[in-house]
Amino acid sequence: LMHAGLVACTPAVPEVAISIGILELYYFIRSHAPRLGVQPFVRALCDKYKCVFRPYLRDQFAAAFDAYMAIRREVQRRMDTALGRDAPNxxxxxxxxxxxxxxxxxxxxxxxxxxxxxxxxxxxxxxxxxxxxxxxxxxxxxxxxxxxxxxxxxxxxxxxxxxxxxxxxxxxxxxxxxxxxxxxxxxxxxxxxxxxxxxxxxxxxxxxxxxxxxxxxxxxxxxxxxxxxxxxxxxxxxxxxxxxxxxxxxxxxxxxxxxxxxxxxxxxxxxxxxxxxxxxxxxxxxxxxxxxxxxxxxxxxxxxxxxxxxxxxxxxxxxxxxxxxxxxxxxxxxxxx
Structure with a gap:
């Protein structure tokens, strides 16, 4: 799924996946507008793609975003180690x-x-x-x-x-x-x-x-x-x-x-x-x-x-x-x- 540009909402048993591009978009928006929660962002996506918002869509997106953030942190940790930036302070x-x-x-x-x-x-x-x-x-x-x-x-x-x-x-x-x-x-x-x-x-x-x-x-x-x-x-x-x-x-x-x-x-x-x-x-x-x-x-x-x-x-x-x-x-x- 990752090679296809998707992140599963439940990585162990994948049934639904969300585009990395959408997750990355929310990451950058949230970085510059910290007051934007997951639910209004998912509602905006539903409005754009002409589908009815359901509460479970918010839960699925939040789970996928957690997985995306965990991947970003692990990539950053490995980069810091490779570049010698993992020393205390x-x-x-x-x-x-x-x-x-x-x-x-x-x-x-x-x-x-x-x-x-x-x-x-x-x-x-x-x-x-x-x-x-x-x-x-x-x-x-x-x-x-x-x-x-x-x-x-x-x-x-x-x-x-x-x-x-x-x-x-x-x-x-x-x-x-x-x-x-x-x-x-x-x-x-x-x-x-x-x-x-x-x-x-x-x-x-x-x-x-x-x-x-x-x-x-x-x-x-x-x-x-x-x-x-x-x-x-x-x-x-x-x-x-x-x-x-x-x-x-x-x-x-x-x-x-x-x-x-x-x-x-x-x-x-x-x-x-x-x-x-x-x-x-x-x-x-x-x-x-x-x-x-x-x-x-x-x-x-x-x-x-x-x-x-x-x-x-x-x-x-x-x-x-x-x-x-x-x-x-x-x-x-x-x-x-």
């Missing part, structure tokens, strides 16, 4: 030439590179979506939950008002962090009970290219997510990086006090500050120390690439809300590439 080092390319004898900069971190709560996944689909999706963008949980105890918190967020472990409570917590929407307090995945935490380079993302699982934007991202930067060998984060002032203190990462981050000269737009929500003393406008080496950099990234990625939220964990990851990953 290869993509993080080579995805953005502007950030990582260096000339011989290039004079060192005060800050050698910028990145930004933030959590997005739009692409949630309902807890009632079920666990029937046991397939495992692997992505070189994803920080596994077990790796994130290594830093779950890096923030000490004692009261019911504290939850392990950046700044909870500060000897003196941060005014900025408190304001940020109080400004949260009311639905964030109930979201962990309604959803398994409550969003994604992303790390981007200054040009908006994704470095890593982590699933936020039944929680808000806890400190363990940016800590895991910083750990990835250190493991990748990045040095002299400055990371923009909404509450980078409070998180810098959390990072400094971290037993696992504090010394490593200082040795790698990795620091955190606030984003340009969000920074104006911080008090004046904080701005003078952490705002890009007042820090040496930042120039015109605003570190607000996460907001632009989420304005694109949020399009996928509506079609993955009730998806299986496998499909949630598959389409989140597709929307990020």
């Amino acid at each position: 290869w993509r993080a080092h080579n995805s953005c030439a502007c950030c990582n390319y260096k000339l011989e004898d290039e004079p060192p900069l005060v800050i050698e590179g910028f990145c930004a971190m933030d959590g997005g709560q739009a692409p949630k996944r309902s807890a009632s979506a079920g666990m029937v689909d046991e397939r495992v999706f692997d992505s070189d963008y994803r920080i596994p939950p077990e790796e994130v949980d290594l830093y779950a105890n890096e923030v000490a918190y004692d009261t019911l008002d504290e939850s392990g967020e950046p700044g909870d472990d500060a000897p003196k409570p941060s005014v900025c962090a408190s304001r940020w917590k109080n400004a949260k929407a009311e639905h964030h307090k109930t979201a962990p009970g309604m959803y398994d995945q409550t969003g994604v935490f992303v790390t981007l380079c200054r040009h908006g290219l994704l470095l890593w993302f982590a699933e936020m699982i039944r929680s808000g934007e806890l400190a363990k997510y940016p800590l895991a991202s910083i750990a990835r930067m250190i493991a990748a060998g990045f040095r002299c990086k400055s990371c923009g984060y909404d509450i980078g002032c409070a998180f810098q203190g959390t990072l400094d006090r971290s037993e696992l990462l504090g010394r490593l981050a200082r040795d790698a000269c990795i620091s955190c500050g606030v984003n340009s737009f969000h920074g104006y929500g911080h008090n004046r003393i904080c701005q003078l120390e952490h705002h890009p406008s007042f820090r040496e080496g930042f120039g015109l950099e605003d570190l607000e690439v996460c907001e632009r990234f989420f304005s694109w990625l949020n399009g996928v939220a509506g079609v993955v809300r009730h998806a299986s964990h496998f499909h949630w990851l598959q389409f989140i990953d597709l929307g990020m590439r």
Whole structure:
């Protein structure tokens, strides 16, 4: 069937097959319009070819598309192996030439590179979506939950008002962090009970290219997510990086006090500050120390690439809300590439 340009909906016992050209068309449309689900695309095909839409047609197309995506991932994996691109952190080092390319004898900069971190709560996944689909999706963008949980105890918190967020472990409570917590929407307090995945935490380079993302699982934007991202930067060998984060002032203190990462981050000269737009929500003393406008080496950099990234990625939220964990990851990953 593959030689004939077809992908079977049930590869083990093929009865119905779909053209690779149609599957590839949907792949590219979905890459550029993440809000387009399978059902409206199949309805459009039925309209074009003058046939009545039936729900089973959507199921058949979805099964064939899963097989097509699995083939693409396997082909990509073999290509990466053949080209020597399967080393750990290869993509993080080579995805953005502007950030990582260096000339011989290039004079060192005060800050050698910028990145930004933030959590997005739009692409949630309902807890009632079920666990029937046991397939495992692997992505070189994803920080596994077990790796994130290594830093779950890096923030000490004692009261019911504290939850392990950046700044909870500060000897003196941060005014900025408190304001940020109080400004949260009311639905964030109930979201962990309604959803398994409550969003994604992303790390981007200054040009908006994704470095890593982590699933936020039944929680808000806890400190363990940016800590895991910083750990990835250190493991990748990045040095002299400055990371923009909404509450980078409070998180810098959390990072400094971290037993696992504090010394490593200082040795790698990795620091955190606030984003340009969000920074104006911080008090004046904080701005003078952490705002890009007042820090040496930042120039015109605003570190607000996460907001632009989420304005694109949020399009996928509506079609993955009730998806299986496998499909949630598959389409989140597709929307990020």
